Amino acid sequence: MPDAVLKLDPLRAWRFVAGKVSGLGAVTSPPYDVLEPAIVRRLTDSDLHNMVRLILPRDPDLGPSRYDEPARRLVGWQRDGIVVQDERPALYVYEQRLRGAVLCGLVGSLRLDPARRVVLPHENVMPHWVDDRLRLMEATDADLEPILLAYADGGVASDAVDAARAGEPWLEAETYNGAEHRIWRIDDPVALAEIEAELAKHEAVIADGHHRYAAYLERQLRAPYRPSADVGLAMLVDYVRHPLTLDPIHRVVPGLELATVQARTPPGWQMQPGRVEGDPNRISVTDGTSWLTLHSASDAPAVTLLHEVLLPSWGAVEQDISFHHTLDDALALAGPQRAAVELTAPEMDQVLRSAAQGVVLPQKATSFGPKPRVGLLFRTL
Numbered sequence: 001m002p003d004a005v006l007k008l009d010p011l012r013a014w015r016f017v018a019g020k021v022s023g024l025g026a027v028t029s030p031p032y033d034v035l036e037p038a039i040v041r042r043l044t045d046s047d048l049h050n051m052v053r054l055i056l057p058r059d060p061d062l063g064p065s066r067y068d069e070p071a072r073r074l075v076g077w078q079r080d081g082i083v084v085q086d087e088r089p090a091l092y093v094y095e096q097r098l099r100g101a102v103l104c105g106l107v108g109s110l111r112l113d114p115a116r117r118v119v120l121p122h123e124n125v126m127p128h129w130v131d132d133r134l135r136l137m138e139a140t141d142a143d144l145e146p147i148l149l150a151y152a153d154g155g156v157a158s159d160a161v162d163a164a165r166a167g168e169p170w171l172e173a174e175t176y177n178g179a180e181h182r183i184w185r186i187d188d189p190v191a192l193a194e195i196e197a198e199l200a201k202h203e204a205v206i207a208d209g210h211h212r213y214a215a216y217l218e219r220q221l222r223a224p225y226r227p228s229a230d231v232g233l234a235m236l237v238d239y240v241r242h243p244l245t246l247d248p249i250h251r252v253v254p255g256l257e258l259a260t261v262q263a264r265t266p267p268g269w270q271m272q273p274g275r276v277e278g279d280p281n282r283i284s285v286t287d288g289t290s291w292l293t294l295h296s297a298s299d300a301p302a303v304t305l306l307h308e309v310l311l312p313s314w315g316a317v318e319q320d321i322s323f324h325h326t327l328d329d330a331l332a333l334a335g336p337q338r339a340a341v342e343l344t345a346p347e348m349d350q351v352l353r354s355a356a357q358g359v360v361l362p363q364k365a366t367s368f369g370p371k372p373r374v375g376l377l378f379r380t381l
Contacts, residue, residue, distance in 0.1 A: 004113050004115060004117045004118050005111075005118060005199070005200040006111075006118045006119070006151070006199045006200060006201075006202050006203060006204055007110070007111040007196065007199060007200065008091060008106055008108035008109065008110055008111075008195070008196075008199060008234065008236055009089075009108055009109040009110075009111065009231060010089035010090050010091050010108055010109070010186075010187065010192060011089055011090070011108055011109045011233075011379055012085050012086045012087070012088065012089050012090075013085070013086050013090075013092060013107070013377040013378065013379060014078075014083050014084065014085050014086075014142075014377070014378050014379065014380060015083065015084065015086070015171060015376065015377055015378075016049065016082065016083050016375065017081060017082060017083065017084055020049075020080075020081060020082045021047055021049050021082065022046070022047045023047070023173070023174075024171065024172075024173035024376070025173040025174045025175040025176065025181070026046045026047040026050065026175075026176075027046075027047050027049045027050050027051060027375050028050070028051055028173065028175055028181075028373045028374060028375035028376060029043050029050060029051040029052040029055060029373070029374045029375055030371065030373070030374065031055075031145055031208070031209075031371055031372075031374055032055045032056055032133075032145065032374075033129075033211070034325050034367075034371070035052065035056060036329055040052055040056060042176075046176070049077060049082055050375075051144065051374045051375035053070065053073060054070040054073060054074055054140065054144055055070075055136070055144050055145060055374060057069060057070055057136065064135060067135045067136050067138075067139035067140075068139060070136065070139065070140055071139040071140045071141075074140050074142065085380075086185075088187055089187065090185040090186055090187040091106050091107065091108045091185075091186045091187075091192065091195065092106070092107040092108065092170075092183050092184070092185060092186070092377055093105070093106060093107075093161050093164040093165060093183065093184040093185075093186060094106075094107050094181070094182075094183050094235060094372060094376070094377070095165060095181070095182045095183075096179055096180070096181050096370055096372065096373060097179065097180045098177065098178060098179035098180070098370060099178070101245065101369075101370050102242060102370075103237065103242070103244075103369075103370040103371075103372065104161060104165070104237065104242040105161065105235050105236050105237035105238065105242065106157070106161060106186075106195070106235065106236045107146055107183075107233070107234070107235045107236075107372070107377055108234065108236075109231035109232070109233065109234075109379065110147075110149070110231055110232050110233070110234035110236075111230065111231055112216055112217060112220055112230055112231060112232060114217050114220070116358065117203070118202070118203040118204065119149070119203070119204055119206065119213070120203060120204065120205050120206065120355040120356065120358075121205075121206045121210055121213065121355065121360055122205055122206060122207075122210075122351045122352075122354060122355040122360060122361055122365070122366070123210055123360055123361040123362065123363055123364070123365040123366065124210075124360050124361065124362055124363045124365075125210050125211050125214050125363060126211070126363050129211040130211050130214040130215050130218065131215075132211075133211050133212050133214075133215040134215040134218050134219060137215055137216075137219055138219065140380075141380060141381045142378060142379060142380045142381065143212075143216075143232055143233035143378060143379040143380075143381075144233075144374065144375075144378045145209070145212060145233070145374045145378070146209070146233045146234050146235040146372050146374075146377070147206060147208060147209025147212050147213050147216075147232065147233070147234045147235070148206075148207040148208035148209055148234075148235050148237065148368060148371060148372060149204040149205065149206060149207060149234055149235065149236045149237065150204060150205050150207040150236075150237050150239040150244055150368070151199075151202045151203065151204040151205070151236060151237070151238060151239070152202070152238065152239060152240045153202075153238065153240050153241075154198060154199075154202070154238035154240075154241065155198050155201075156194045156195070156197075156198045157194070157195045157198040157199055157238070158238040158241045158242075160186060160191050160194065160195055161238075162241075164184040164185075164186055165182075165184060167184060169182040169183060169184055170183050170184055170185045171183040171376065173373075173376060175373060179370075179373070181373055181376060183376060183377065199236070203356075204236060205351065205352060205355045206355075207237070207239075207244060207366075207368035208367075208368045208369075208371055209234075210363075212232070213232065216231075216232035219232075226381070228381040229381065233377075233378065233379040235372045239348075244368050244369065244370075245368065245369045245370070246345045246346070246347075246348055246351070246366055246367070246368055246369075247325070247345050247366070247367040247368075247369065248302075248303070248342075248343040248344055248345040248366070248367065249303075249323050249324065249325055249343065249364045249365070249366065249367050250323070250324045250325075250326075250327055250329075250330040250340065250341060250342050250343055251306070251321050251322070251323060251324070251330065251340070251341040251343070252321065252322045252324065252330050252333045252334065252338060252339070252340050252341070253311070253314075253316050253320070253321050253338070253339050253340075253341060254317075254320045254321075254337070254338050255316070255317070255320070255337055255338070256285075256314055256316055256337070256338070256339040257287065257336065257337055257339065258285065258286075258287050258290055258292055258339065260314050260315070261285050261292055261294075261314060261339070262292065264313050264314050264315070265294060265310065265313060265314075266309060266310075266313050268296070268297070269294050269295065269296055270294070270295040270296075271292060271293070271294055271295075272292070272293045272295070273290070273291070273292060273293075274291050274292075274293060275291040275293060275342070276293040279293075279295055279344075280344055280347070281295070281296065281298075281299075281301070281302050281305075281344060282294065282295055282302065282344055283296075283302050283305070283306055283310065283341060283342070283343060283344075284341070284342040285339050285340070285341050285342075286331070286334055286339065286340050286342070287334055287335060287336050287337075287338070287339055287340075288331065288334035288335050288336075288340070294310070301346035301347075301350050301361060301365065302343050302344050302346070303343055303346065303361055303362050303365040303366075304361055304362060304365075306341065306343065306362075307362035308362075323363075323364040325367050327340075327342055330342070345366060345367075346361065346365065346366060351366060
């Protein structure tokens with residue numbers, strides 16, 4: 001793809017109709033991969049039309065047919081006017097505010113880049129999650145959750161985002177966590193042409209949504225003559241003008257004991273009892289009662305050292321490991337033979353440097369935020 005450029009096409013997005021649901025915020029959801037069971041229960045109870053009923057198919061025992069229920073549900077919502085499609089194509093400016101944190105950027109149809117020249121992954125993926133997202137996309141014929149991309153110094157594209165925010169929002173919603181969400185439309189041909197020309201100068205890192213992006217690429221391979229499969233729903237953020245946060249994702253390792261950590265951690269690592277904070281590259285391990293903190297002189301990210309050095313040395317089975325966006329969720333599962341591993345987040349320049357070099361971090365290496373709320377806008381093929 002010698003002519004690959006970063007391109008975000010306008011689309012006719014689907015949205016919920018305020019008068020048909022209990023509230024626009026009540027039908028939204030966090031992304032599928034941060035949904036702990038308690039949150040799922042709350043969202044399922046909040047409104048019969050909450051997006052969690054689409055993005056998190058139930059009853060895994062049904063196998064591939066479990067994706068049929070979300071597909072039927074979406075068709076019913078469209079038929080009954082619960083969701084409607086915008087009349088004209090646009091790029092959408094999405095803003096989310098929560099306790100001083102602001103997410104702000106452009107939502108549109110991202111041109112896919114199989115060669116990884118302009119859309120750069122920074123972490124690995126797990127095939128079963130790629131397959132899960134692909135099956136859902138194919139069953140619903142929709143992109144229900146935007147992936148999150150980060151790029152730098154957006155120039156006139158970022159100016160257009162800020163100019164749109166000076167006007168009246170096209171859509172507003174508030175979610176139960178207190179976050180305020182606003183959306184504006186950009187459909188002026190001149191503004192869209194300026195944005196297109198500006199984005200063509202840039203490359204973007206996948207901040208959140210590696211599995212969904214991999215599913216986009218697989219869908220494109222399966223439908224080579226279907227133009228709507230050449231794009232996927234995405235949000236693009238200028239992280240210089242509108243900074244993102246970068247947090248770690250913690251692990252729980254079944255079968256791992258602290259005695260094993262003490263005995264089988266390779267030479268060259270410093271080991272201290274307790275949970276020692278302050279080291280940006282530390283790895284802390286607990287069985288729920290006691291802690292060990294490990295330090296390495298390497299400048300590699302902690303998550304890379306964990307997966308490439310420590311877990312193999314400890315004899316851990318990668319497939320059994322679970323991933324948790326909050327330390328509390330990981331600690332709740334810790335026990336004598338089930339260690340929780342607390343990680344520190346990589347530095348932004350580590351992520352960007354590895355992505356630019358084509359080097360990916362292990363799966364679930366980072367948690368960029370704030371994340372776009374699911375259900376305010378989505379796309380059908």
